Each structure stands twice: as C-alpha cells, then as structure tokens.
Amino acid sequence: MKQPILELSTIRKEFDGNEVLKSIDLQVNRGEFIAVVGKSGCGKSTLLRIMAGLEAPNSGTLVVNGKELKGRNDLAKIMFQDGRLLPWKKVYDNVALGLKKEAQKEQIDKVLTQVGLADRASSWPTELSGGQKQRVALARALIHEPELLLLDEPLGALDALTRLEMHELIEELWSEKQLTAILVTHDVEEAVALANRVILIEEGKIVLEVPVRLPYPRHRDHPLFTKLVSQILNKIMGHKRRGISTESASASLPAMEW
Numbered sequence: 001m002k003q004p005i006l007e008l009s010t011i012r013k014e015f016d017g018n019e020v021l022k023s024i025d026l027q028v029n030r031g032e033f034i035a036v037v038g039k040s041g042c043g044k045s046t047l048l049r050i051m052a053g054l055e056a057p058n059s060g061t062l063v064v065n066g067k068e069l070k071g072r073n074d075l076a077k078i079m080f081q082d083g084r085l086l087p088w089k090k091v092y093d094n095v096a097l098g099l100k101k102e103a104q105k106e107q108i109d110k111v112l113t114q115v116g117l118a119d120r121a122s123s124w125p126t127e128l129s130g131g132q133k134q135r136v137a138l139a140r141a142l143i144h145e146p147e148l149l150l151l152d153e154p155l156g157a158l159d160a161l162t163r164l165e166m167h168e169l170i171e172e173l174w175s176e177k178q179l180t181a182i183l184v185t186h187d188v189e190e191a192v193a194l195a196n197r198v199i200l201i202e203e204g205k206i207v208l209e210v211p212v213r214l215p216y217p218r219h220r221d222h223p224l225f226t227k228l229v230s231q232i233l234n235k236i237m238g239h240k241r242r243g244i245s246t247e248s249a250s251a252s253l254p255a256m257e258w
C-alpha cells in the first residue's frame with residue numbers, strides 16, 4: 001500500500017485557553033478528495049491551516065510523506081474564500097507571484113487556459129467577476145504544481161450557478177493533475193458533489209466519516225447523493241430528517257478502496 005500523504009495523530013489546538021481541536025486523527029491518502037464540514041467555528045479552517053503548516057498544533061503530530069512536519073508544508077498550496085488577489089497587479093502578474101522568471105510565460109499561459117481565463121491575462125482584478133477572481137486564485141495555487149491542494153471555503157462568496165461551474169472545474173483539475181485535495185465547506189451538497197470522503201468535525205473531533213462512492217460528474221438527484229447529504233445534515237443538526245437515520249445510510253455504503 002502507498003504511503004499516505006498526510007497523517008494527523010491526536011492533533012490538539014487551543015487559542016487563549018479555548019480548545020478548538022481536541023483530538024483529530026486523520027489519514028489522507030494520495031489522490032483522495034476530502035471535504036471537511038461542520039458548524040461555523042468548529043475548527044475547519046484551523047485544521048486546514050495546521051495541514052498547510054501555517055499554524056502549529058499544541059500537541060499531536062502531523063506527518064507529511066512519512067516525515068513529521070515542522071514549519072511550512074511545501075507540498076501544499078492553499079486557496080482562500082476571498083482569493084487574496086493583489087489589486088495592483090494584473091491577472092498575469094498575480095499568477096506569476098513567487099515564480100522564477102525563466103519559463104514563466106509558457107507556464108502561466110497554460111494554467112490560465114486550464115482555468116478558462118486565457119483571454120484575461122491583462123485584466124485587473126477589479127474588472128473580473130467573483131467567479132473569475134476565484135479562477136485566478138486557483139491558477140495561482142496550481143502554477144506551483146502542488147501535490148496537495150487545500151481549499152478553504154473557496155466558493156463561499158459565489159452565486160449558485162458559478163459555484164456549479166467551479167465544481168466542474170475543480171473536479172476536472174483534481175482528476176487531470178492527480179492531486180490530493182482537501183476542501184473546507186459549509187455546503188454539504190458541495191462536499192458530496194466533490195469529495196470521495198466527507199468528514200464532519202464537532203466539538204473538536206471527527207464525529208462522522210462518510211465515503212462517497214459515486215462516479216464523477218455527480219448527479220445531485222441520484223438517490224445515494226441525496227441520502228448521503230441527508231445523513232450528514234442529520235448528524236450536524238442532531239436529529240433525523242426525512243426519516244433517514246445516519247446508521248441506515250452508512251450501512252448501505254460499500255467499503256472504501258483506499
């Protein structure tokens with residue numbers, strides 16, 4: 001079996017005495033797409049920042065490619081909800097940030113084409129729609145060819161149709177580039193549409209792990225899709241919705257093949 005790309009053991013994180021993550025154990029295999037869901041403030045972004053090496057846990061270990069991480073995770077690039085584009089730089093130069101000069105143009109043109117923005121290289125960020133800005137942010141992460149793409153609620157500010165387009169794009173790029181992706185989202189449908197494993201954080205722990213074995217692109221009206229969304233929402237809301245218990249939905253799932 002291949003070595004996992006990330007192994008988190010008993011990760012604990014507190015801020016000013018407030019214990020946000022109590023004990024997180026998670027193994028992420030290469031090529032997986034994991035979605036992290038949970039109520040606002042449950043520690044999803046904190047967990048992602050710990051995986052990126054932007055935040056250190058108070059205790060526990062994070063192993064990246066077999067080695068304990070101390071400092072930044074060089075395999076990872078993170079994309080945020082607000083895109084964090086520099087308004088005084090054109091699209092091309094935003095994507096070029098941090099790149100070495102040589103072979104730059106070819107790489108940038110290629111990645112802008114991949115995100116569907118080949119014709120917007122000389123636009124200013126203010127001239128772009130919300131969806132286009134997030135495409136630039138995605139290009140900026142992908143240009144570094146990360147093995148691990150960390151997505152911190154990247155589509156949260158977009159309208160519903162643009163979100164659907166971005167789901168397709170993210171899924172295509174993840175599959176083409178054989179990335180490992182971890183997506184933090186409030187949107188349980190988005191999680192089930194994209195991930196092959198959804199994890200739910202509650203009170204600082206992973207309280208539910210749901211494998212999603214549906215082919216891509218996912219159809220939201222597929223009975224298993226709606227069942228899984230209900231299962232996860234039931235658990236988040238702490239009660240049974242539409243008469244489906246969390247036990248019955250998970251029992252019908254085949255085993256994972258990682």
Ligand SMILES: Nc1ncnc2c1ncn2[C@@H]1O[C@H](COP(=O)(O)OP(=O)(O)OP(=O)(O)O)[C@@H](O)[C@H]1O
Pocket residue numbers: 015016020038039040041042043044045046047186
């Ligand atoms: N740098 C920090 N200093 C102090 N408290 C922090 C810091 N970062 C996060 N927190 C606190 O940790 C808790 C978890 O925050 P986090 O952003 O990880 O949650 P989240 O699940 O991603 O929330 P949301 O879904 O609303 O974005 C919150 O109570 C937040 O105020």
